[in-house]
Amino acid sequence: MSWDISGIDHWRADDFPRGAAIPDAGNSRDYVTGGWRSQxxxxxxxxxxxxxxxxxxxPDSAIAVGDEKVGAFNYDHCKGCGVCAKECPADAISMVPEGCELPEVG
Ligand code: SF4
Ligand code: SF4
Incomplete structure (x- = not known):
């Protein structure tokens, strides 16, 4: 969906498109919320x-855990905030710009 915003400089409050409505809590799992991630x-x-x-x-529960070990990042829901990289005491997580080659690790 796209909006025609060509007249945005002349809009009044009533002219703005209606914002999103969240009818149910916890519905983010139904959507790809990591789509705007830059890293x-x-x-x-x-x-x-x-x-x-x-x-x-x-904050997005985007890191899988199994058998008490971390697994894959869930890139459908990771927003690229970098909190995991900041908090990792082993400096084991790097934030990589989207669209770039992944670094060699391991
Ligand atoms: S960058 Fe790390 S902390 Fe932030 S949402 Fe993604 S996995 Fe979670
Ligand atoms: S060392 Fe870093 S990457 Fe490994 S589980 Fe701890 S915080 Fe996560």
């Missing part, structure tokens, strides 16, 4: 100590 986290498994700090701190 993605990449983990160096050789540095990772499996402390799970990144999993605890991720």
């Amino acid at each position: 993605r986290p990449v983990r160096d498994d050789a540095k990772c100590t499996q402390c799970l700090f990144c999993w605890i701190y991720c």
